[in-house]
Amino acid sequence: MVSTSGPVRCVFATNRPLNRHSAGTYDAASDTGGSNGAGMRYEAEGGDPSNAGLQYGRAFLEPVKEKHPWITYSDLWTLAGAVAITEMGGPEIEWKPGRTDLVDDSKVPPRGRLPDGALGADHLRFIFNRMGFNDQEIVALAGGHNLGRCHTDRSGFQGPWVNNPTRFSNQFFSLLLKLEWTPRKLANGMSQFVYEDPDAEEGDELLMMLPTDIALKTDPSFRKWVEKYAADKALFFDHFAKVFAKLIELGIRRDEKDIILNTDNVKGGYISAPKKSDTPTGPPRKSNAVRARL
Numbered sequence: 001m002v003s004t005s006g007p008v009r010c011v012f013a014t015n016r017p018l019n020r021h022s023a024g025t026y027d028a029a030s031d032t033g034g035s036n037g038a039g040m041r042y043e044a045e046g047g048d049p050s051n052a053g054l055q056y057g058r059a060f061l062e063p064v065k066e067k068h069p070w071i072t073y074s075d076l077w078t079l080a081g082a083v084a085i086t087e088m089g090g091p092e093i094e095w096k097p098g099r100t101d102l103v104d105d106s107k108v109p110p111r112g113r114l115p116d117g118a119l120g121a122d123h124l125r126f127i128f129n130r131m132g133f134n135d136q137e138i139v140a141l142a143g144g145h146n147l148g149r150c151h152t153d154r155s156g157f158q159g160p161w162v163n164n165p166t167r168f169s170n171q172f173f174s175l176l177l178k179l180e181w182t183p184r185k186l187a188n189g190m191s192q193f194v195y196e197d198p199d200a201e202e203g204d205e206l207l208m209m210l211p212t213d214i215a216l217k218t219d220p221s222f223r224k225w226v227e228k229y230a231a232d233k234a235l236f237f238d239h240f241a242k243v244f245a246k247l248i249e250l251g252i253r254r255d256e257k258d259i260i261l262n263t264d265n266v267k268g269g270y271i272s273a274p275k276k277s278d279t280p281t282g283p284p285r286k287s288n289a290v291r292a293r294l
């Protein structure tokens with residue numbers, strides 16, 4: 001059993017998978033960022049408030065790194081995200097090895113390339129078009145929110161999206177369409193949407209949606225895909241597997257034999273960074289952090 005406090009949080013933090021975020025910095029125009037390098041080992045990227053909470057996913061994988069020190073962090077994090085999604089009932093995701101780790105932080109991408117859950121459809125397109133994803137792919141990727149939950153001490157948002165957040169499914173899409181989502185301001189000032197379940201009992205946690213999740217329902221071009229994925233789980237799994245595989249290949253160039261051609265690989269080969277501390281280190285927990293994790 002894989003919990004979402006493990007590798008999927010990183011995922012698209014996959015845990016939302018860890019690689020979800022490491023790859024989510026890719027800029028197609030300048031060809032910087034992406035899943036090569038494991039830049040989150042450095043304060044410049046790992047300390048970005050948008051990556052709050054991912055330190056737990058990274059620390060979760062340290063025992064694996066200890067046992068197999070030859071593997072690069074960038075391969076380990078992407079592989080862990082892909083495996084965790086499958087283990088939680090999701091589709092098999094094609095994963096290819098060969099990502100190298102950066103030897104210093106001089107090529108870590110600038111902050112501000114990850115999505116902010118408090119915003120809307122234009123913001124999602126601004127962030128994901130830069131990475132090379134179209135509307136269909138943005139909606140499929142957002143299906144990562146079938147897993148896990150929001151934490152007030154990380155993003156500032158609160159609660160899970162679905163009833164069974166350790167099982168990968170298409171429920172996120174069906175609940176997004178089926179339930180009535182009411183705006184709710186949290187004590188920390190953050191605004192999200194909740195389902196006021198009439199059967200909820202005192203102390204039950206309400207299901208939630210981020211403003212960016214609601215934008216998938218209100219924007220007509222996004223909504224078309226939300227409806228398809230809510231109606232057809234197999235279609236969603238197929239599209240999610242493809243788009244997740246694309247996400248973890250962002251910034252990687254390969255030849256016909258799948259050998260990586262990026263400058264860092266050609267110059268230095270497969271450089272595996274030394275093992276880090278087992279203790280999670282990352283951005284300070286803040287109750288009013290406003291940046292979202294991808």
Ligand code: HEM
Pocket residue numbers: 004005008009010011012013014015016017020053115116117118124141142143144145147148149150151152154155156157210212244291292293294
């Ligand atoms: C569409 C843009 C996205 C936005 C704005 C966004 C935003 C967020 C936010 C605010 C959280 C809560 C973080 C916390 O408080 O712990 C979160 C969690 C999560 N996200 Fe996303 N995300 C996006 C895309 C994705 C993608 C593409 C994936 C995976 C494919 C993903 C997977 C997850 C998972 C699994 C969690 C739960 C983590 C946990 O349980 O700790 N998200 N996301």
